[in-house]
Amino acid sequence: MTSAANGNAGAPFAIRLRDVRVTFAVGGGKTLSALDGVDLDVPAATFCAVIGPSGCGKSTLLRLLGGLMRPSSGSVTIGGRDPAAIAAAHRLGVAFQDHALLPWLTARENVALPFRAVGRPVDARRVDDLLAAVGIADFAATRPAELSGGMRQRVAIARALVLDPGVLLLDEPFGALDAVTRRHLNLEVQRIWSEHAITTLLVTHAVDEAVFLADTVAVMSRRPGRVERVAAIPFPRPRNRSLLMTPAFHALVDELTGALDAADNGA
Amino acid sequence: MKLGAQQLAAGAIGLAGVFALWELVGRCGLLGPSWPPFWRVAAYILAADHRALLLDAAGQTLSEAAFGLVAGSIAGCAFALVAVLVPAAAAGIDRFAAIVNGIPVIAIGALCAVTFPPAANPIVVASLAVFFMLFVAATVGLNAAPAAQRDVLRVLGASRWTTFRRLQLPAALPAIADGLRLSAPVSVVGAIVGEWFAAERGLGPLLVNAMQNYQIDLLWSAALIGALGSATAYLILSGVRAAAARRYLPR
Numbered sequence: 001m002t003s004a005a006n007g008n009a010g011a012p013f014a015i016r017l018r019d020v021r022v023t024f025a026v027g028g029g030k031t032l033s034a035l036d037g038v039d040l041d042v043p044a045a046t047f048c049a050v051i052g053p054s055g056c057g058k059s060t061l062l063r064l065l066g067g068l069m070r071p072s073s074g075s076v077t078i079g080g081r082d083p084a085a086i087a088a089a090h091r092l093g094v095a096f097q098d099h100a101l102l103p104w105l106t107a108r109e110n111v112a113l114p115f116r117a118v119g120r121p122v123d124a125r126r127v128d129d130l131l132a133a134v135g136i137a138d139f140a141a142t143r144p145a146e147l148s149g150g151m152r153q154r155v156a157i158a159r160a161l162v163l164d165p166g167v168l169l170l171d172e173p174f175g176a177l178d179a180v181t182r183r184h185l186n187l188e189v190q191r192i193w194s195e196h197a198i199t200t201l202l203v204t205h206a207v208d209e210a211v212f213l214a215d216t217v218a219v220m221s222r223r224p225g226r227v228e229r230v231a232a233i234p235f236p237r238p239r240n241r242s243l244l245m246t247p248a249f250h251a252l253v254d255e256l257t258g259a260l261d262a263a264d265n266g267a
Numbered sequence: 268m269k270l271g272a273q274q275l276a277a278g279a280i281g282l283a284g285v286f287a288l289w290e291l292v293g294r295c296g297l298l299g300p301s302w303p304p305f306w307r308v309a310a311y312i313l314a315a316d317h318r319a320l321l322l323d324a325a326g327q328t329l330s331e332a333a334f335g336l337v338a339g340s341i342a343g344c345a346f347a348l349v350a351v352l353v354p355a356a357a358a359g360i361d362r363f364a365a366i367v368n369g370i371p372v373i374a375i376g377a378l379c380a381v382t383f384p385p386a387a388n389p390i391v392v393a394s395l396a397v398f399f400m401l402f403v404a405a406t407v408g409l410n411a412a413p414a415a416q417r418d419v420l421r422v423l424g425a426s427r428w429t430t431f432r433r434l435q436l437p438a439a440l441p442a443i444a445d446g447l448r449l450s451a452p453v454s455v456v457g458a459i460v461g462e463w464f465a466a467e468r469g470l471g472p473l474l475v476n477a478m479q480n481y482q483i484d485l486l487w488s489a490a491l492i493g494a495l496g497s498a499t500a501y502l503i504l505s506g507v508r509a510a511a512a513r514r515y516l517p518r
Contacts, residue, residue: 063418066418066421066422067421067422068418068421068422087421087422087423087424088424089424090423090424092422092423092424093422094418094419094422094423096415096418096419098413098415100413100415100416100418100419102416102433102434102437103514103515103516103517104437104514104515113433114423116429116433117420117423117424117425117429117430117433118423118424118425118429119426119429144517145517159419163423169422
């Protein structure tokens, strides 16, 4: 899993949002403000988690970065360029809460899909390395219907990483999993991430997940969404299970949970 | 989804019930002399001197229906393809397909009879009858892939064509197979209607002649064979649909 594995690896990109506003027309001449002046910086090769109450525009933020929509005003850039251009250059990786695996493909074929999607020859070794890294090498020939929810998300994470992206976008990828599976996958993502350090934006509503994985945690307020606070997470990497037991970890989780509550009630 | 032994047994019991009721109504003469008992019709079909005539007619009509099913399906899928790949053309194609569907099959039969050679007419009518069903099925199918799957391909920077080939087309197969299954009986109706106007062979002319000459047993035999033919095609294509759904639908 060298970062030069598929020939177009480059340095990870920085993410930059300046005064980003998104409004939707909701009929009857009314508009709904989803994001209202969001500023956010994610330096290259760092992990940023965005937490916020439901409906705060977290997923809208991620769709902007995936080039799936444009802001009504303000600027969104990845490595100084338009996210759609980064997507067109095949430099983004993404995993959603809905695993979005293709049901007619095996786990291995799903992980290889990005190569086919961008018209490159499949790097079979890279695919197998990633299947092993996310712990599903034994299920490579299995279709998603026969995999558990946690295994499907492992495949989805491997698929997001296979093209060695400059930015990784994660939209509550473990949101539908049980607590035990979720913690297990967080440990593995942490391990894999510590080896690669891809610029990552994780959207989640789980504060402990955010604190465990991220370098910085951005707390968003309820609609219209704004970044209320950005907290630096001081714990050194690699982080492991024992961190979850420390008072410092719990104190930070409690503090950010408080900030989240305030953001939820204050708006 | 799957045609299990239990469903097959239920189907056989249902079919036996229909035949038993038919027999009862015919035996007791409940609906007059033009309703023969089931066994008399069955015996008529199996009798050596009618068998060749009926088999020839059935072969003729069912092969026309099969050609019509294939041609109509290809046309329907092709139109759906253009509508999906060229959004600007979608509204126009949609109207056109709706208008074609709005013309009664019997009117299409008459119009085609004065336009096409008699031999081609049943195939043309059958394919026009099938066209709309496959157009709708393929349009629905090509838009059936979940939004999250499309978003993944868009974020990866996949081209329009790649998205179509890798995602939309395979995701459409269950809906297309469903359309095919529902179209099978429609294609038989289309072929028979097409035959009424000009053809000399097939179940259509047989039905018309039997009715005009009051050959009750022949009339019922031709109707029964047509029904069995479309039911068989429906069953076979149901199996295809079940296989497509098993593989291509998310569970």
